[in-house]
Amino acid sequence: MGILFLLVPLICLFILNLPRRGAAAKLAPWVLGVVAVLQMVFAATSHLACWEPFIGFFTLPVPVALVVDPITAVLLFTIALVVAVVTVVGIQGDARDKVITSSLVLTVMAGMNGVVMVRDLFTLYIFLEITALSCFVLIATRKELRSLSAAFRYFILSGLASLAMVLASALVFMQVGSLDFALVAAAINGQDPATMTGLILFVVAFCIKAGAVPFHGWLPEAYSSSSSAISVLLAGATTKVAGVYAIIRLSSEVFAGIPGPAQAFMALGALSIIVGAFAAMGQKEMKRMLAFSSISQLGYIVLAAGLAGAAADVTVSLGGLQTSIAMLAIIGAVVHFVNHALFKSLLFVNAAAVEEQCGTTQLDQLGGLTDRMPVTGWTSVIGFLSTAGLPPFSGFWSKLLIVIALVLANQWVYAVIAILMSLVTLGYFLILQRKVFFGELRKGFEELKEARGALVGTSLILAGLTTALGLLFPFVLLLLQGFGLV
Numbered sequence: 001m002g003i004l005f006l007l008v009p010l011i012c013l014f015i016l017n018l019p020r021r022g023a024a025a026k027l028a029p030w031v032l033g034v035v036a037v038l039q040m041v042f043a044a045t046s047h048l049a050c051w052e053p054f055i056g057f058f059t060l061p062v063p064v065a066l067v068v069d070p071i072t073a074v075l076l077f078t079i080a081l082v083v084a085v086v087t088v089v090g091i092q093g094d095a096r097d098k099v100i101t102s103s104l105v106l107t108v109m110a111g112m113n114g115v116v117m118v119r120d121l122f123t124l125y126i127f128l129e130i131t132a133l134s135c136f137v138l139i140a141t142r143k144e145l146r147s148l149s150a151a152f153r154y155f156i157l158s159g160l161a162s163l164a165m166v167l168a169s170a171l172v173f174m175q176v177g178s179l180d181f182a183l184v185a186a187a188i189n190g191q192d193p194a195t196m197t198g199l200i201l202f203v204v205a206f207c208i209k210a211g212a213v214p215f216h217g218w219l220p221e222a223y224s225s226s227s228s229a230i231s232v233l234l235a236g237a238t239t240k241v242a243g244v245y246a247i248i249r250l251s252s253e254v255f256a257g258i259p260g261p262a263q264a265f266m267a268l269g270a271l272s273i274i275v276g277a278f279a280a281m282g283q284k285e286m287k288r289m290l291a292f293s294s295i296s297q298l299g300y301i302v303l304a305a306g307l308a309g310a311a312a313d314v315t316v317s318l319g320g321l322q323t324s325i326a327m328l329a330i331i332g333a334v335v336h337f338v339n340h341a342l343f344k345s346l347l348f349v350n351a352a353a354v355e356e357q358c359g360t361t362q363l364d365q366l367g368g369l370t371d372r373m374p375v376t377g378w379t380s381v382i383g384f385l386s387t388a389g390l391p392p393f394s395g396f397w398s399k400l401l402i403v404i405a406l407v408l409a410n411q412w413v414y415a416v417i418a419i420l421m422s423l424v425t426l427g428y429f430l431i432l433q434r435k436v437f438f439g440e441l442r443k444g445f446e447e448l449k450e451a452r453g454a455l456v457g458t459s460l461i462l463a464g465l466t467t468a469l470g471l472l473f474p475f476v477l478l479l480l481q482g483f484g485l486v
Contacts, residue, residue, distance in 0.1 A: 188255075
């Protein structure tokens with residue numbers, strides 16, 4: 001049924017562009033909402049027997065394999081959830097801009113869906129390019145010098161990543177004769193110079209797409225200069241799917257057992273954690289702080305993905321569950337992927353609320369907003385605590401799984417870095433919370449009101465999901481065991 005996750009957004013993209021521009025602009029949020037809800041339903045029920053009579057029909061038109069396994073279904077659900085949040089935040093601009101932006105969001109959604117379902121390197125490249133080119137235009141839709149500069153920087157770096165992927169795929173194909181994940185994994189030779197060059201190029205390409213340090217130059221400007229809805233899309237899903245998910249899948253399935261790429265991913269992940277955390281501490285604008293925080297949090301996922309490729313296939317016991325170190329690292333990476341989508345979408349929604357109500361997100365121009373915007377203020381606390389990895393919120397469990405996997409693999413240095421940088425994360429978010437929400441209310445904000453109902457409702461839902469996932473995580477582990485993932 002993988003074709004459904006491509007057809008639904010593309011069909012709705014066609015439908016959206018049928019009416020006249022004014023009518024299409026009014027229709028756009030409904031189309032995005034319907035697509036998001038349908039995808040969440042399809043993803044949540046993809047493992048049920050009710051789809052079996054349709055499986056043959058849905059797979060006939062597809063020229064490439066589109067695999068919807070349990071992990072893929074979780075990621076497809078997460079993508080749809082982020083698009084739903086984008087719909088609530090709202091597409092800005094006139095009728096023409098709304099139609100174009102909504103169409104690009106649907107294109108990005110189809111591209112991300114393809115990225116998580118494909119199982120060969122060339123098709124992965126195609127869907128990554130669809131996603132990247134659409135994001136380039138989305139970043140520029142604000143039509144300001146800052147956003148145009150950020151879009152240009154993203155275009156250049158993404159183009160370099162694409163060139164690296166093409167060269168890497170060519171080198172691997174010459175040595176292996178195929179770009180299918182399973183065939184490449186079976187035949188790849190980590191000692192061959194041409195193959196090793198290809199692997200290095202893959203590492204560089206995916207780290208650029210993910211915004212990992214030192215290839216992160218495009219990410220802070222792209223996040224902070226984009227419109228609120230596009231910031232949510234980029235932070236909540238796009239960079240993780242286009243870069244980090246590819247690292248997870250290839251590190252665990254294609255490069256497993258080859259030390260070079262795995263060690264490179266671990267080192268770059270740790271570097272991203274450190275640089276992102278300390279850079280966030282020095283920011284004076286809310287969205288830029290959240291952007292550097294994203295770099296740091298994505299580093300945890302890259303670190304875990306690298307460990308999955310480097311860890312020995314040793315069975316360990318975790319609370320009565322039997323699993324391997326590599327699988328534990330993968331589960332930690334995927335769970336943190338989902339958690340990051342939740343708490344970072346929550347924080348960017350709240351940043352949108354602050355910008356909408358106050359007209360600025362500069363930290364030195366804000367203060368005491370919790371008095372006037374209590375829901376925004378206190379849901380931000382939940383998002384911050386989850387990002388820092390404090391219980392009982394969901395971010396605690398994913399970081400705990402990653403740290404346990406590192407300890408079991410005797411990667412003590414990386415484990416210490418992961419723990420200490422969580423304390424730094426807590427530190428810079430306390431700074432942000434104090435400057436924006438706590439303290440004395442700034443003059444001029446005496447008549448300030450809470451954000452509009454859609455933003456408040458979305459914040460409450462995301463905060464509730466972050467809390468519930470944390471409280472119920474032991475049951476989530478049992479569910480993963482039922483799917484055979486742990």
